[in-house]
Amino acid sequence: MEFPRYHKDIVSDLMSGKFILASDPKFVSLKESEEFYSSFFKESFGYEIEIKTDFAYLLSYETGEQLSRDICLFFAILSFELDKDGKNFLEEIQYAEFETEKLDEYFSNSSYAELILNNNQMKDAFSRKQFYTTLNRRNIIEKTGENKFTFTQAYKVFIDFAADFAKGKLNAAIEG
Amino acid sequence: MLKAEPKTILNFLANYFDSLKDLFDIQAADGVIQRERLAQVLSERNDNIEATLLEYKILRKIGEDFEFRDTYFKLFEFILNEFRPLLPETIQKYEQSIGKLFQKIREGVKGDTLILRSRIDDLYNEIKEFSEAVEKNTIRLLAETRELKSNVDKLDYKEKVRKASFWIDYYIIPLNNILDINHVDSITNKLFDISQYTNVRRLNFNDESIRIQFEKLYTFLVMTNDNLLRQSKLLTNELLPLIERIRTESIILTGWIEFLKQPYKSPVPKIFKPERNYPYSNDMYLNAKEYLEQFITEENILVEDPIANSDKWVFNKELYRSKMLEQLPIDSFFDWCGLTLRSEYKNIETDKFFALTGLLFEDDIMLELDETEKDRKLIKTSQMTLRVPKIKILKYGIS
Structure with a gap:
């Protein structure tokens, strides 16, 4: 039986929780064999695969809820602080390069101090640095230097979530 | 004097928390709990507790209506992190009480130690109350302004600006004046003076017990001044530019602000949770071997009889x-x-x-x-x- 190109790497990346990005040659192969991978993961492990236009990732029954919650908290506070700083937060997340020092400044002066201090991934500069390593490993950010990174297209999973969350709240407010 | 045991009252609070929370919300909004509203809330949950609420002195009657006793109202404010905003003029009163006590301490520092000790204690308490009042107000103002920014209620821009101006004019600017260190008459400035004075006294006062009290006051002041500085920063960075900040609106930001209200209770996007072993892992073979081996080796188990204790003498x-x-x-x-x-x-x-x-x-x-x-x-x-x-x-x- 012939498998798609990069098959082993695709499976290995996805199974270690990585997002496969459009800039990665593996993505083309994955996209071309979309049907195969959907049934491969479904039949072999019972996992769903989400293949979007510019990234792909796996979903399992047991989800990394704590990490997902921490990432949401991170995006939420970052968006709030960027907006407070007079910036277009969405454009910044999409295109800007972030310096960890600047992020430390945002997080240490945030009015969400209590939430930040009670979160093990965000409570101080050292924890945040480790958190960035996790995000980098999962391809949610891409390191561009020792203390610099940009967000990859995977940010959309979380930004879309925020928009859906707001819609739910807005609908509830209208119905209420 | 309460007949009920303290634990019984605490259990009561826990058992009927939902009804009590509704009553708290009513009082927070209307300032009083009307008789009909009380009956409505209790009948909705079939909680027949009106008499007990009075017996345990949780509520008190005001004519035909009811209100929470202060202790319980403050307890609910604290555990729900929902504070009613104090008008800055109410906070301003601390300037006078703190100033007066400080003046008395300076004048009477060589006088009777008993009265000096009481004054230091009172000053400590006044500063504590002041600092808590400021913190509660900042929490409430942050919540109100985030609500405006999030705009779940879909207010139009004009209405948003009207609301924002209200908070700025009546609460934010006056509170900022109280905290502004550059303002000569601000309470924060007074606290810095007190802090300098106590710093000297904690080191060179004859009576040891008074020295310890000055030390305690000084440590507390250092902490309070840091905290007030932080509150002041929040005011200048986040609350004063409110009009500017509500100009832009984004559904994503609304989502995040709403999410941050209860981040640990909200749903989150599903992402993959990697498992420890998967078919392509290089360690798969060794891990499996190690796992199985622990069941292969059967060790001989020796069971020893416990040493008989029959001859132990017991004093009759x-x-x-x-x-x-x-x-x-x-x-x-x-x-x-x-x-x-x-x-x-x-x-x-x-x-x-x-x-x-x-x-x-x-x-x-x-x-x-x-x-x-x-x-x-x-x-x-x-x-x-x-x-x-x-x-x-x-x-x-x-x-």
């Missing part, structure tokens, strides 16, 4: 007490102990002997030390030779 106090009482008067108590033990066992064991000497402290007997016997008696036990006085035992009341 009642038995020996009645023996002693039967034989009263006893000429020499320690001799009697020795003889009693020897009649039952081969020799006198030390711990048995000491156990018996405990009978000396029984209520029904009277002791008499024979002072004519200058020499102590010798009693040989299994481990030592004891030198004991001659003590006569008589029945209490009859000689």
Whole structure:
């Protein structure tokens, strides 16, 4: 039986929780064999695969809820602080390069101090640095230097979530 | 005076928390709980607790209506993190009380130590109340302004600006004046003066207990000043530019602000949770081998009988007490102990002997030390030779 190109790497990346990005040659192969991978993961492990236009990732029954919650908290506070700083937060997340020092400044002066201090991934500069390593490993950010990174297209999973969350709240407010 | 046990009241609060929370919300919005609203809330949940609420002094009657007693209202504010905003003029009163107490402390620092101690205590409490009031107000103002930014209620821009101006004019700017360190008359400035003064006094005051109190006040002031500085920063960075900030609106930001209200109770996007072992892992073989091997080796298990404890001697106090009482008067108590033990066992064991000497402290007997016997008696036990006085035992009341 012939498998798609990069098959082993695709499976290995996805199974270690990585997002496969459009800039990665593996993505083309994955996209071309979309049907195969959907049934491969479904039949072999019972996992769903989400293949979007510019990234792909796996979903399992047991989800990394704590990490997902921490990432949401991170995006939420970052968006709030960027907006407070007079910036277009969405454009910044999409295109800007972030310096960890600047992020430390945002997080240490945030009015969400209590939430930040009670979160093990965000409570101080050292924890945040480790958190960035996790995000980098999962391809949610891409390191561009020792203390610099940009967000990859995977940010959309979380930004879309925020928009859906707001819609739910807005609908509830209208119905209420 | 409450008849109920404190624990019963706390359990009551926990059991009827949902109804109490609704009542708290009503009072927070209307300032009072009308009789009909109380009845409505309680009947919705079938909680027939009106009488108990009054008995436990959680609510008090105001004419026909009700309100929470202050203690409980503040407890609910605290645990729900929902504070009613205090008007800055209410906070301003602390300037006077703190200023006056500080002045009295300076004037009377060489006077009576008792009154000085009370004044330092009072100053400590006033500063604490002031700092808590500021913090509660900042929490409330942050919540209100985030609500405006999030705009779930879909207010139009004009209405948003009207609301924002209200918060800025009546709460944010006046509170900023209270906290602004550059303002000569601000309370924060006064607290810095007090802090400098106590810093000197905590090191060079004659009375040690007052020195300790100054030390405590100083430590607290350092902490408070840091906290107030932080509150002041929040005001200038986040609350004062509110009009500017509500100009832009984004559904994503609305989502995030709403999410941040209860981040640990909201749903989150599903992402993959990697498992420890998967088919392509290089360690798969060794991990599986290690896992299986732990079931292969069967170790011989030896079961040892516990050491029998059957010969452990237990002092039967009642038995020996009645023996002693039967034989009263006893000429020499320690001799009697020795003889009693020897009649039952081969020799006198030390711990048995000491156990018996405990009978000396029984209520029904009277002791008499024979002072004519200058020499102590010798009693040989299994481990030592004891030198004991001659003590006569008589029945209490009859000689």
